[in-house]
Amino acid sequence: MELSGGHILVQCLKDEGVEFVFGYPGGSVLHIYDAIFHQDDVKHILVRHEQAATHSADAYARATGKPGVVLVTSGPGATNAVTGIATAYMDSIPMIILSGQVPSPVIGSDAFQEVDTVGITRPCVKHNFLVKDVNDLAETIKKAFYVATTGRPGPVLVDIPKDITDPNIKIPYKYPKKISIRSYNPVVTGHKGQIKKAVDMLLSAQRPIIYAGGGVILGEAHQELRELTRLLGYPITQTLMGLGAYPAPDPQFLGMLGMHGTYEANMAMHDSDVILAVGARFDDRVTGKLANFCPYAKIIHIDVDPSSISKTVKVDVPIVGEVKPVLDQMIELIKESDQQPSKAALDSWWKTIEEWRSVNCLDYDRHSSLIKPQYVVEQLYQVTKGNAFVTSDVGQHQMYAAQYYHFDQPRRWINSGGLGTMGFGLPAAIGVKLAHPDSDVACITGEASIQMCIQELSTALQYNTPVKIINLNNRYMGMVRQWQEFSYQSRYSQSYMDTIPEFVKLAEAYGHVGMRIERPEDVKDALEQAFAMKDRTVFLDFITDRTENVYPMIEAGKAHNDMKLRVAPSAPVDSELS
Amino acid sequence: MRHIISILIENESGALSRVAGLFSARGYNIESLTVAPTEDPSLSRMTLVTRGSNEIIEQITKQLNKLIDVVKLIDLAESSHIERELMLVKIRTTQDSREEVKRMVDIFRGKIIDVTPNSYVIEMTGQSNKLDAFIHGFEAESIIEVVRSGPTGISRGEKGLHL
Numbered sequence: 001m002e003l004s005g006g007h008i009l010v011q012c013l014k015d016e017g018v019e020f021v022f023g024y025p026g027g028s029v030l031h032i033y034d035a036i037f038h039q040d041d042v043k044h045i046l047v048r049h050e051q052a053a054t055h056s057a058d059a060y061a062r063a064t065g066k067p068g069v070v071l072v073t074s075g076p077g078a079t080n081a082v083t084g085i086a087t088a089y090m091d092s093i094p095m096i097i098l099s100g101q102v103p104s105p106v107i108g109s110d111a112f113q114e115v116d117t118v119g120i121t122r123p124c125v126k127h128n129f130l131v132k133d134v135n136d137l138a139e140t141i142k143k144a145f146y147v148a149t150t151g152r153p154g155p156v157l158v159d160i161p162k163d164i165t166d167p168n169i170k171i172p173y174k175y176p177k178k179i180s181i182r183s184y185n186p187v188v189t190g191h192k193g194q195i196k197k198a199v200d201m202l203l204s205a206q207r208p209i210i211y212a213g214g215g216v217i218l219g220e221a222h223q224e225l226r227e228l229t230r231l232l233g234y235p236i237t238q239t240l241m242g243l244g245a246y247p248a249p250d251p252q253f254l255g256m257l258g259m260h261g262t263y264e265a266n267m268a269m270h271d272s273d274v275i276l277a278v279g280a281r282f283d284d285r286v287t288g289k290l291a292n293f294c295p296y297a298k299i300i301h302i303d304v305d306p307s308s309i310s311k312t313v314k315v316d317v318p319i320v321g322e323v324k325p326v327l328d329q330m331i332e333l334i335k336e337s338d339q340q341p342s343k344a345a346l347d348s349w350w351k352t353i354e355e356w357r358s359v360n361c362l363d364y365d366r367h368s369s370l371i372k373p374q375y376v377v378e379q380l381y382q383v384t385k386g387n388a389f390v391t392s393d394v395g396q397h398q399m400y401a402a403q404y405y406h407f408d409q410p411r412r413w414i415n416s417g418g419l420g421t422m423g424f425g426l427p428a429a430i431g432v433k434l435a436h437p438d439s440d441v442a443c444i445t446g447e448a449s450i451q452m453c454i455q456e457l458s459t460a461l462q463y464n465t466p467v468k469i470i471n472l473n474n475r476y477m478g479m480v481r482q483w484q485e486f487s488y489q490s491r492y493s494q495s496y497m498d499t500i501p502e503f504v505k506l507a508e509a510y511g512h513v514g515m516r517i518e519r520p521e522d523v524k525d526a527l528e529q530a531f532a533m534k535d536r537t538v539f540l541d542f543i544t545d546r547t548e549n550v551y552p553m554i555e556a557g558k559a560h561n562d563m564k565l566r567v568a569p570s571a572p573v574d575s576e577l578s
Numbered sequence: 579m580r581h582i583i584s585i586l587i588e589n590e591s592g593a594l595s596r597v598a599g600l601f602s603a604r605g606y607n608i609e610s611l612t613v614a615p616t617e618d619p620s621l622s623r624m625t626l627v628t629r630g631s632n633e634i635i636e637q638i639t640k641q642l643n644k645l646i647d648v649v650k651l652i653d654l655a656e657s658s659h660i661e662r663e664l665m666l667v668k669i670r671t672t673q674d675s676r677e678e679v680k681r682m683v684d685i686f687r688g689k690i691i692d693v694t695p696n697s698y699v700i701e702m703t704g705q706s707n708k709l710d711a712f713i714h715g716f717e718a719e720s721i722i723e724v725v726r727s728g729p730t731g732i733s734r735g736e737k738g739l740h741l
Contacts, residue, residue: 307640
């Protein structure tokens with residue numbers, strides 16, 4: 001079959017089983033859009049801004065495990081996509097970005113809508129390609145999918161000059177079934193000797209802890225993680241990106257660790273003697289002050305990316321490999337082993353942990369006359385029975401979502417962890433809803449974040465993706481305000497917006513339902529009403545306590561055992577803020 | 579400590595900038611970098627001289643290996659190796675100094691490859707410190723121009739860096 005480049009591209013996507021392409025047309029991709037017009041298999045989702053295309057595709061990937069696909073035009077189309085590409089890169093999300101480029105003969109001449117897309121995106125993609133010959137197009141697309149989805153996943157961009165998709169140049173089409181790249185051979189199984197060493201170390205631990213990250217979810221290893229954790233009876237903590245891999249309601253789960261992690265998780269990390277790190281990368285928000293990080297611990301680290309190992313924290317037993325087969329081997333070795341974890345040591349360790357847990361670090365004022373943001377998330381958890389897909393933006397609301405929505409399944413918690421991209425939540429919710437049309441999807445956001453991609457309310461209407469927007473509206477950039485309160489003597493520099501739109505009217509203007517909730521006693525009813533409207537996008541504008549902070553907190557540069565806890569649930573209200 | 583990292587990399591446009599970009603993005607220093615195609619024109623050989631603690635060098639090699647275009651690499655400093663650098667120097671000469679310069683070139687086993695009434699171009703290869711020593715043998719004002727390739731290297735023995 002002879003096809004032009006535009007049709008080849010669309011055919012490649014079909015052959016890869018791509019369901020949705022998130023994109024925005026423009027001059028350099030018109031041939032491709034014409035090819036899209038001629039078929040119905042690959043559905044195009046027209047966003048309102050290219051940043052949203054990348055976030056929607058990214059969230060689709062996070063919620064399904066399949067790569068997300070983005071199509072943007074050259075120049076501003078590509079530069080608008082960069083934030084979303086970097087977001088996916090930081091969280092190792094498989095994504096394919098197809099960007100149009102000006103025709104090959106004019107590349108380098110500062111042509112209309114020309115930028116060096118390959119150059120601009122180089123530091124925030126796993127790999128990128130510039131297609132120079134239509135005969136290479138199909139193979140390049142195959143390579144892009146292969147690189148994006150294997151090893152440590154990540155976004156891969158393919159820049160396609162307009163002449164490559166010229167409808168008048170037709171060539172035979174053949175999509176390669178398999179591909180290998182001689183310079184790219186990701187490791188799958190771990191080193192046997194190292195795994196044996198790790199198991200011995202784990203079984204002889206006195207104060208062990210399992211520290212699991214997003215790699216467990218990316219590597220589809222949550223069952224293995226659960227089995228291993230239960231087999232050992234050890235406490236487990238998870239990073240922001242790992243939430244859901246191990247069920248949060250389980251008593252062995254200590255909560256999230258790190259800057260806004262629980263007291264028990266951080267104290268247990270600090271006092272532990274053996275840490276099993278699984279698919280986690282010792283990010284600065286997790287470790288706090290490196291010099292004081294887990295001073296008594298020997299560390300075992302399983303990661304598919306060798307460069308994650310000993311990058312910030314030196315580890316004792318590195319295991320390079322995919323999390324799933326490595327955990328499988330560990331489980332097998334533990335079952336075969338004559339050695340058992342010391343019951344006495346473990347009992348005493350759990351006793352200490354329960355003391356930390358009894359501090360009840362996530363407690364807050366449940367009798368306030370103002371709506372507490374934590375309360376909204378707790379009610380959301382109740383109303384959705386813990387089964388919703390929850391996306392979030394970035395800030396206080398993100399931390400409340402992580403702390404109070406007790407995820408018990410992987411791929412349900414969808415947030416920008418590494419890059420911390422405000423504006424992620426709404427387009428992400430749309431991507432998730434397209435992937436799981438029968439599931440409840442909630443976007444937990446704040447009045448600052450939501451305005452960064454608010455235009456996607458229009459996309460939500462066009463594609464009938466009824467999501468529920470939980471806006472925790474405290475009339476501040478809450479996390480910025482919190483840091484200013486703690487570190488800048490409450491000088492709230494530019495963290496307040498004087499003019500916040502009437503979100504109810506705004507939602508209605510976009511064709512959705514808007515609700516404003518001002519009293520705690522109305523929170524539950526409002527949520528129930530909203531989720532009962534199965535086919536409507538509902539914007540719930542919760543007017544929350546402006547003074548509320550995220551606790552506990554490890555302030556920047558401090559250690560795990562140096563946490564700031566809530567002083568008293570009803571601390572006096574700052575008069576300026578009331 | 580100084581390390582010489584020898585890299586076999588796909589001879590693709592942009593491959594060099596991926597390496598250079600990695601160093602600047604992560605704050606690693608590059609003392610020198612040389613690159614040219616190998617006997618297989620689809621591959622380039624790159625020699626990169628850098629400095630850093632063992633931890634930094636470990637990260638550098640891991641990050642380089644992570645680049646999709648990098649086929650293989652070795653840190654030559656880890657084992658016995660040979661390194662050479664090529665230098666071309668243009669020296670201002672006078673009637674009185676020409677013999678002396680020629681003697682210096684002989685001592686350092688260089689070659690005079692261009693001659694004018696007032697200058698020589700000298701070609702010299704060797705380890706970088708030998709080239710440094712040669713240059714230091716001249717007054718600054720007599721040196722018109724110095725071009726150095728940066729070191730390249732190869733390991734001793736039968737083993738080699740290839741596909």
